[in-house]
Amino acid sequence: MNTESNPKNVNRRSFIGLSGSFLAGWTLLPQSAISGFDRKRGKEGPVNSFLGNSALPGKRWWEKEPLRIVELEEGYEFGEKASLLDRLGANMEHLTTFKDTSPGTSFLYNHHLFTGKGVDLDSLAGYLNEVQKNIKVIIYYNVHAILFSYANEHPEWQQIKDDGNPVDQIYEIDSSFCINSPWREEVFDTLKKLSAYKIDGVFYDGPIFFSNTCYCDSCRKLFKEKYKKEIPLKTKMASTRSGAAWRELVEFQSDSIARFLKDSNDILKKVSPGCLFYMNGSTLGPTWPTGRDNRKIIRESDILGAEGGFLYGALTEPIYKPGAVAKLLEAQAGGKPTVIFNAAKQGPWAISMLAAGEINILYSQTITHQANVWLAVCDDPDAHGEEMEVIEKYNRFIRRNPEPFMNTVSAAKIALVWPQEGSNYYGGSSVPLTDFTKAMSAQKAGNLTGEFYGFYEALSRAHFPFDVIDEVSLQNDLEKYELIILPNTPCFSKDQIERIRNFVENGGNLISTFETSHYNEDGGKLTNFQLNDVFGIESSGDIFGPLNHDYVAVKEERRVSLKGIRQKLLYAPAYGMKIKTGPATIAPLFFCKPLPGSYAGIPDESVFPFLIENEFGKGKSVYFAGSFGDSLNKFQFPEYYRIVANLAADLSTQVIEVQNTPSSVEVSLRKKGNLIFLYLINFTSDMRRPIQQIITCTNLKIRVLISEKVKSVKTLWMEKKIEFTQRGNSVDFVLPAVDAYEVVEIKI
Numbered sequence: 001m002n003t004e005s006n007p008k009n010v011n012r013r014s015f016i017g018l019s020g021s022f023l024a025g026w027t028l029l030p031q032s033a034i035s036g037f038d039r040k041r042g043k044e045g046p047v048n049s050f051l052g053n054s055a056l057p058g059k060r061w062w063e064k065e066p067l068r069i070v071e072l073e074e075g076y077e078f079g080e081k082a083s084l085l086d087r088l089g090a091n092m093e094h095l096t097t098f099k100d101t102s103p104g105t106s107f108l109y110n111h112h113l114f115t116g117k118g119v120d121l122d123s124l125a126g127y128l129n130e131v132q133k134n135i136k137v138i139i140y141y142n143v144h145a146i147l148f149s150y151a152n153e154h155p156e157w158q159q160i161k162d163d164g165n166p167v168d169q170i171y172e173i174d175s176s177f178c179i180n181s182p183w184r185e186e187v188f189d190t191l192k193k194l195s196a197y198k199i200d201g202v203f204y205d206g207p208i209f210f211s212n213t214c215y216c217d218s219c220r221k222l223f224k225e226k227y228k229k230e231i232p233l234k235t236k237m238a239s240t241r242s243g244a245a246w247r248e249l250v251e252f253q254s255d256s257i258a259r260f261l262k263d264s265n266d267i268l269k270k271v272s273p274g275c276l277f278y279m280n281g282s283t284l285g286p287t288w289p290t291g292r293d294n295r296k297i298i299r300e301s302d303i304l305g306a307e308g309g310f311l312y313g314a315l316t317e318p319i320y321k322p323g324a325v326a327k328l329l330e331a332q333a334g335g336k337p338t339v340i341f342n343a344a345k346q347g348p349w350a351i352s353m354l355a356a357g358e359i360n361i362l363y364s365q366t367i368t369h370q371a372n373v374w375l376a377v378c379d380d381p382d383a384h385g386e387e388m389e390v391i392e393k394y395n396r397f398i399r400r401n402p403e404p405f406m407n408t409v410s411a412a413k414i415a416l417v418w419p420q421e422g423s424n425y426y427g428g429s430s431v432p433l434t435d436f437t438k439a440m441s442a443q444k445a446g447n448l449t450g451e452f453y454g455f456y457e458a459l460s461r462a463h464f465p466f467d468v469i470d471e472v473s474l475q476n477d478l479e480k481y482e483l484i485i486l487p488n489t490p491c492f493s494k495d496q497i498e499r500i501r502n503f504v505e506n507g508g509n510l511i512s513t514f515e516t517s518h519y520n521e522d523g524g525k526l527t528n529f530q531l532n533d534v535f536g537i538e539s540s541g542d543i544f545g546p547l548n549h550d551y552v553a554v555k556e557e558r559r560v561s562l563k564g565i566r567q568k569l570l571y572a573p574a575y576g577m578k579i580k581t582g583p584a585t586i587a588p589l590f591f592c593k594p595l596p597g598s599y600a601g602i603p604d605e606s607v608f609p610f611l612i613e614n615e616f617g618k619g620k621s622v623y624f625a626g627s628f629g630d631s632l633n634k635f636q637f638p639e640y641y642r643i644v645a646n647l648a649a650d651l652s653t654q655v656i657e658v659q660n661t662p663s664s665v666e667v668s669l670r671k672k673g674n675l676i677f678l679y680l681i682n683f684t685s686d687m688r689r690p691i692q693q694i695i696t697c698t699n700l701k702i703r704v705l706i707s708e709k710v711k712s713v714k715t716l717w718m719e720k721k722i723e724f725t726q727r728g729n730s731v732d733f734v735l736p737a738v739d740a741y742e743v744v745e746i747k748i
């Protein structure tokens with residue numbers, strides 16, 4: 001069961017944490033090699049210290065220097081707190097031990113989740129006086145979990161489930177109020193009180209709806225006013241997730257959150273324009289359960305943040321999660337800053353400390369992909385010297401070297417699409433019983449998260465820098481990309497389809513899988529792919545599977561995609577689609593007929609192609625007629641990694657090449673003025689999660705394709721000048737050692 005569909009399972013500050021089960025050689029670079037660099041959305045500009053310095057007109061303090069946010073869950077004497085935050089290298093904190101937000105909302109205080117000294121309105125001025133010497137103080141304001149005793153006093157403010165009962169199981173112990181109810185006025189009154197103090201900002205934890213709310217009188221009334229009809233039942237509609245009525249409900253809830261944010265922000269900014277305001281937004285997953293639409297949220301707030309670094313249970317989620325979320329937020333934030341919320345705990349244990357190796361990775365991924373870092377210390381710091389040292393080390397590094405972590409421009413030639421719209425409007429496909437299907441299955445085919453992370457991991461392990469974008473990003477300038485990957489990206493509007501078609505027609509390349517473009521923007525299934533001409537195929541609409549022990553056969557072995565693969569039978573993905581190919585296509589791989597059992601002999605080839613190459617205009621399309629990414633993610637087939645690496649190398653310019661570097665070192669390349677930054681994130685470890693220790697890699701041979709003359713190369717973490725050789729359009733150097741993290745600065 002997803003947490004998203006069951007409010008009983010909501011973890012603290014992770015509303016949809018486990019969306020993974022959602023159904024559903026060297027290449028020479030041309031002169032224009034890094035030409036895409038300067039055309040990105042981000043504005044370049046000098047970086048300045050914001051603490052006590054407002055030399056940059058037009059920039060708010062939170063846009064001037066990377067934020068090193070630390071949240072201490074414990075309470076301290078004020079002077080002691082100030083020195084601890086300073087020791088940990090913070091320049092900003094979330095004050096979670098503040099007790100006087102509106103009644104019922106002091107989450108940690110009410111549940112005795114911290115000891116030591118708290119802060120209230122009477123002591124706030126004194127606290128600020130002590131701590132603000134070095135630290136920006138942000139009030140932590142929980143607006144989603146409400147103490148029962150207070151909720152019972154105001155039944156008319158509670159969120160109502162679609163069975164008519166109030167929400168009563170938030171973290172098992174709390175209720176929740178509705179932001180459309182008159183409760184909002186109480187919150188606004190509290191904001192007015194807070195704005196009388198010299199606080200630096202307010203952070204909202206929430207607001208959210210739940211997968212079965214809200215049907216309070218206020219929501220019913222507001223929906224009827226806007227849409228002239230009764231609000232439909234969310235639980236019922238969520239099973240199909242398609243159609244205009246579903247869209248109205250999803251939009252109504254996300255608009256409600258945006259309205260609440262706007263009214264809140266107006267109150268704060270009216271008194272103090274320098275007051276930072278932001279909330280806990282959506283990670284990489286569907287937004288319909290909570291109503292948190294990042295693109296709407298960032299229009300009404302200052303920083304876009306999400307819990308990319310909240311890890312739970314057996315840590316089965318991808319190690320790439322903080323980085324994937326950071327990349328997505330960059331695409332959705334429209335040029336505003338982003339932040340990844342990283343909890344140094346092994347959830348669901350609220351009082352715990354995450355292993356040092358994992359904390360390293362939370363930091364390195366977050367900052368590499370240009371997000372500010374927020375780190376919560378969830379146990380007594382004095383009991384965890386090694387882990388605290390990691391926090392100090394990274395914060396000191398960021399403070400000394402702010403340039404690589406702000407206002408840089410990505411040099412990636414590849415964009416991987418996260419189907420944000422698809423996650424809200426695609427319910428997965430049911431698999432009918434056919435000759436090609438062994439058993440009726442209640443399981444739905446088309447897991448979007450698995451499909452996405454399969455490609456994410458394959459690109460990362462093959463050392464390709466890439467961006468993450470969503471469907472809305474397709475409306476931006478796509479010229480900087482040479483390859484766009486659509487991992488089962490089902491839902492598109494006609495306009496978005498036109499953008500993709502133009503991209504390929506003008507020489508861009510495309511990789512897509514499974515039901516990509518088989519649905520309209522509202523989740524309505526179509527009789528054919530919207531991109532059928534680009535793919536060079538026609539759909540029959542039939543899906544088959546699961547293929548649990550079956551194969552695809554190699555038909556054309558001399559294709560780039562299959563370079564280095566010698567066997568004739570490869571693993572089949574779990575689900576396939578029956579399609580017909582056009583005359584000009586090439587299909588190197590075909591599905592085999594399913595076997596009755598895994599020892600049932602050599603399979604016969606079927607008439608259904610699996611991998612289809614097509615030229616369209618000046619560009620190329622490679623389409624996989626099956627759930628390739630999801631099977632890669634689940635089974636880690638070596639040949640699948642090989643196919644992705646072959647295709648990425650063929651369909652885009654390799655801006656960086658490495659040798660003697662394990663696949664567990666992720667690379668990224670970005671530029672800022674005359675500086676090029678190469679980031680190396682080392683995940684190499686002793687084969688267990690949580691990762692205790694990162695293993696140092698040595699003598700990494702690096703080639704970066706740069707047409708400009710290189711003046712110097714140095715490592716910022718190890719602080720070493722690096723010898724290099726430049727020939728033609730490339731610069732070569734050897735890094736003697738990469739510990740957990742490194743940033744190489746190349747000056748041109």
Ligand SMILES: [Zn+2]
Nearest residue numbers: 178214216219
């Ligand atoms: Zn409501």
